[in-house]
Amino acid sequence: MEFQRIEEFVLREYGINLSAYKSKQLTRRIESFMSRIGAINENEFIIRLKGDNLLNKKFRDHLTINVSEFFRNKEIFMDLEDKLREMTSQTTCPIKVWSAGCSNGAEPYTLAIILDRLTPGRRHQIIATDIDITILETAKRGIYTKNDIKNVDIDILRKYFNIREDKYEIKDDIKSRVNFKRHDLIQDRYEENFDLIVCRNVVIYFTQEAKNKIYKGFYKSLKPGGLLFVGATESIFNYRELGFEKASTFIYKKPGGN
Ligand SMILES: C[S@@+](CC[C@H](N)C(=O)[O-])C[C@H]1O[C@@H](n2cnc3c(N)ncnc32)[C@H](O)[C@@H]1O
Incomplete structure (x- = not known):
């Protein structure tokens, strides 16, 4: 070493x-x-x-390395939106979501915005975790720069952000929908019963052994029929071995459910 x-x-x-x-x-x-x-x-x-x-x-x-932004790789988020539309139309229960390695909060707030647009007025459960407590404080403040919001459509920007000069603050209603916690994907135990786990641009830094351990943990944490959404460079080649089905290029599904 x-x-x-x-x-x-x-x-x-x-x-x-x-x-x-x-x-x-x-x-x-x-x-x-x-x-x-x-x-x-x-x-x-x-x-x-x-x-x-x-x-x-x-x-x-x-x-x-806590680089992040809203709607990162926007075209892929559209894919997720379609899947969430289907999921939320099949149940009246809140959807349970985990943004793992959430960095400055742009990712879980993006998820909260997507869910609010799909199911206005319905509240869901969004847990957002990161190993870095300093970045979690930034996430809770929810104040962003022009660069962070460059992929956000103007109507979404107007509805969900308070805009002051060059600062973009996520509105309290969306802030209140995300529960931030410190969690280490390597060392801590995983909560269960998730409908969706989003883990993007985090495992790229890990060894294959650590990745497999994390993906096995995610599999266990998902409900049958639950989805795992990964980053644009993070296709899981051994997804079958881990028990997943492919739902789309960057979305994997735990078999079962409806
Ligand atoms: C590049 S950011 C990705 C942010 C967001 N997921 C995205 O795609 O925009 C990677 C994040 O993973 C977090 N991270 C690194 N190692 C971690 C670990 N062992 N457990 C949890 N989070 C970790 C970092 O603190 C950082 O905020």
């Missing part, structure tokens, strides 16, 4: 277990950060992290 002391520091300080992350990419990320700040070795780097809260936070952000 190239950065054993840093990995130990990260586990102790941030509670993040880096052994599940792809080692080549991880090494590259640590090296690029160290070289950017001019740290010459692990010891010096750790001493600087300990003595500088801002640097410490920046390093954690760098490791967790």
Whole structure:
């Protein structure tokens, strides 16, 4: 292990277990950060992290990579919308949704908006989790930049956001529909009975072994007939082995249900 002391520091300080992350990419990320700040070795780097809260936070952000946006890969979201239309028309019960690795909240709020448009007035249960507590605070505030909302249609923007100069704040009604919690996909237990799990652009950083463990966990967490929605570069090649059926290019289904 190239950065054993840093990995130990990260586990102790941030509670993040880096052994599940792809080692080549991880090494590259640590090296690029160290070289950017001019740290010459692990010891010096750790001493600087300990003595500088801002640097410490920046390093954690760098490791967790929390890039996100509303309606990320918009055309794929349309596919999900079709599936949710079908799902919500078959029941009057609330749909239970999990946005796993939700980052700044753009993803779970996108889901809340889609569900509100499909079933006006009906409330659903949306749980949004991330390993990074700082980004979860940003998510709860729900204030975004022009770049974050660039895929949002103007009618959706007007209905669901308060717009002040160059800031776009998600309205309280949609905010209140999402329940944010810290959760580590590698180390924590998974809740069950979900109709939909959305996990996009998170597992790309994990080893195949960690991915399989996560997907098996998702399978168990879904109701029969439940859907797993993954990112645009994250097709699950061994989906059959894991028990899933393919519902569309980036949506997998746990067999059963209606
Ligand atoms: C690139 S963002 C993806 C955000 C959103 N899902 C999207 O597609 O726009 C990846 C997120 O995964 C989170 N993450 C990384 N490792 C995690 C873990 N072990 N458990 C839960 N979340 C994790 C990061 O903190 C980050 O916010």
